Amino acid sequence: MNNAFNNLVIFNGYPLAIVVAVTMHAGLLMLLLYLQSGNRVEALELVQPTVVKALFIDENPQVRNQRVIEQRRIQREQEQRQAAEAQRRREEQQAEQARRDAAEQARQEQARQEEARAEAQRQAALREQELRDQRRAEELRQQREQEVRDAEQRRQQELAEAERRRQREEAERARQAEAEAAAAAEAARNEFELVQSATGLIQQLVQEHWSRPPSARNGMRAIIQIRMLPTGEVTEAIITQSSGDPAFDRSAENAVHRAAPFSELQDLPINVFNANFRSLSLIFEPQDLLN
Amino acid sequence: MNELSPIQLILDASFEVKIVMIILLALSVISWVIIVQRYLVLNAAKSGVRSFEERFWSGMDLSQLYKEGTQMQKEDIQIVGMENIFRAGFKEFMRLRQQASVDKEAIMEGAQRAMRVAFAREEEKLERHLPFLATVGSVSPYIGLFGTVIGIMYAFIGLAGQSQATLQVVAPGIAEALIATAMGLFAAIPAVVAYNRYSALLDAITSSYVTFSDEFSSILHRQVHSN
Numbered sequence: 001m002n003n004a005f006n007n008l009v010i011f012n013g014y015p016l017a018i019v020v021a022v023t024m025h026a027g028l029l030m031l032l033l034y035l036q037s038g039n040r041v042e043a044l045e046l047v048q049p050t051v052v053k054a055l056f057i058d059e060n061p062q063v064r065n066q067r068v069i070e071q072r073r074i075q076r077e078q079e080q081r082q083a084a085e086a087q088r089r090r091e092e093q094q095a096e097q098a099r100r101d102a103a104e105q106a107r108q109e110q111a112r113q114e115e116a117r118a119e120a121q122r123q124a125a126l127r128e129q130e131l132r133d134q135r136r137a138e139e140l141r142q143q144r145e146q147e148v149r150d151a152e153q154r155r156q157q158e159l160a161e162a163e164r165r166r167q168r169e170e171a172e173r174a175r176q177a178e179a180e181a182a183a184a185a186e187a188a189r190n191e192f193e194l195v196q197s198a199t200g201l202i203q204q205l206v207q208e209h210w211s212r213p214p215s216a217r218n219g220m221r222a223i224i225q226i227r228m229l230p231t232g233e234v235t236e237a238i239i240t241q242s243s244g245d246p247a248f249d250r251s252a253e254n255a256v257h258r259a260a261p262f263s264e265l266q267d268l269p270i271n272v273f274n275a276n277f278r279s280l281s282l283i284f285e286p287q288d289l290l291n
Numbered sequence: 292m293n294e295l296s297p298i299q300l301i302l303d304a305s306f307e308v309k310i311v312m313i314i315l316l317a318l319s320v321i322s323w324v325i326i327v328q329r330y331l332v333l334n335a336a337k338s339g340v341r342s343f344e345e346r347f348w349s350g351m352d353l354s355q356l357y358k359e360g361t362q363m364q365k366e367d368i369q370i371v372g373m374e375n376i377f378r379a380g381f382k383e384f385m386r387l388r389q390q391a392s393v394d395k396e397a398i399m400e401g402a403q404r405a406m407r408v409a410f411a412r413e414e415e416k417l418e419r420h421l422p423f424l425a426t427v428g429s430v431s432p433y434i435g436l437f438g439t440v441i442g443i444m445y446a447f448i449g450l451a452g453q454s455q456a457t458l459q460v461v462a463p464g465i466a467e468a469l470i471a472t473a474m475g476l477f478a479a480i481p482a483v484v485a486y487n488r489y490s491a492l493l494d495a496i497t498s499s500y501v502t503f504s505d506e507f508s509s510i511l512h513r514q515v516h517s518n
Contacts, residue, residue, distance in 0.1 A: 014328055017326075017327035017331065018324050020323070021323075021324040025316070025319065025320055025323070033298060036296040037299065260384065
């Protein structure tokens with residue numbers, strides 16, 4: 001009757017007890033690990049709500065600015081291309097004109113030579129000096145021909161020179177365009193940084209002053225358009241898109257008014273301010289509520 | 292740290308909190324060892340009481356019962372609880388009776404004394420380690436709380452260095468600290484439950500021992516005075 005227990009209670013039951021206790025703890029630990037690995041995503045969502053209280057779109061000044069800059073660049077390139085085209089056409093016309101002029105001249109010259117030769121032959125036939133005359137005429141002719149050849153050569157040289165000049169100018173223009181583009185990019189980057197930091201600042205200030213009503217729910221979305229002076233004062237805040245909850249809209253509006261003035265905007269260059277902050281849209285969208 | 296799980300929290304805990312957690316884990320393991328071991332011992336004692344009482348009141352001759360016990364001892368079967376009390380009292384009774392010079396009252400007294408001693412031994416065997424369970428039950432919540440306080444202290448020290456105190460900054464530290472309390476409670480609850488259960492069982496068993504030794508001494512008393 002007691003045998004079963006007597007066998008269990010060998011060494012007063014300590015070995016069995018130790019095995020049971022250690023196994024139990026190990027099992028519990030495994031269970032915990034298993035549950036954790038299974039529920040990871042859900043647990044993450046529960047424990048870590050997103051930090052973002054308010055989102056900003058500020059009708060995206062960055063994108064707008066980049067678009068404008070891009071457009072300007074394209075326009076400038078087109079203008080440059082057109083100018084280069086016109087230049088090339090003009091040069092071609094000039095070269096053509098020069099060629100035509102030279103041909104005309106040569107033709108006239110030839111006609112004159114023919115005349116002279118005929119005259120000389122007539123004279124030679126008529127007079128005894130004709131030989132001398134003819135020789136002189138011949139010399140003259142040769143000289144003329146030489147001159148024509150020289151003219152031709154000069155013309156070619158001029159053409160080559162023009163071509164070289166054109167190439168040089170083109171290279172110069174390309175270099176200038178490149179430098180301009182680099183400068184524009186640098187300016188855009190600086191502006192981007194300025195805008196970024198100012199936007200972050202406004203966002204932080206508004207978030208700090210935003211106290212949401214109890215009726216606020218995740219997924220609500222109110223857009224408020226504000227107009228600012230370069231001093232950072234808010235002159236106007238209009239609700240452009242209502243969340244559907246008047247209390248929520250009012251809280252967003254109040255947040256803007258309480259956070260104003262954004263005196264840090266005074267440090268911005270006036271052109272940056274005008275381009276980005278004169279009118280700004282703020283999106284209020286709670287995402288960290290637990291309901 | 293983008294993932295918050297208890298395991299991650301334990302691994303990321305500060306040194307002091309880790310020490311506390313290790314202590315609590317050890318206490319929990321030891322208390323469970325004791326819980327299981329006491330369960331076996333007390334259950335063996337309880338079933339020993341039942342089976343021995345059955346045999347004792349079956350009308351069997353007492354010397355026959357004693358001889359059976361001796362046989363069991365020879366076979367290396369452990370004799371538990373009530374039978375030990377019976378054997379001690381009966382042995383003393385028989386020895387004293389064989390000596391002619393001893394009077395009846397002295398025989399009874401000797402037998403009762405021997406049973407008292409055996410009873411004390413048995414009770415001591417059953418009671419062993421139970422105070423440890425009581426200690427774990429009452430102290431481990433405090434140890435866990437200590438770990439929590441240390442952890443929260445570090446969380447706030449870390450918070451002092453932050454310019455902006457958000458819930459996200461404090462939360463991991465506090466969660467980490469609370470793990471220690473959870474572990475303290477995890478160790479304490481089974482220990483307290485087991486302690487209460489086992490002391491009730493122990494009371495029942497010892498009272499049945501007392502009852503038995505009284506009944507047995509009344510039987511011996513009858514035998515002494517019958518002749």
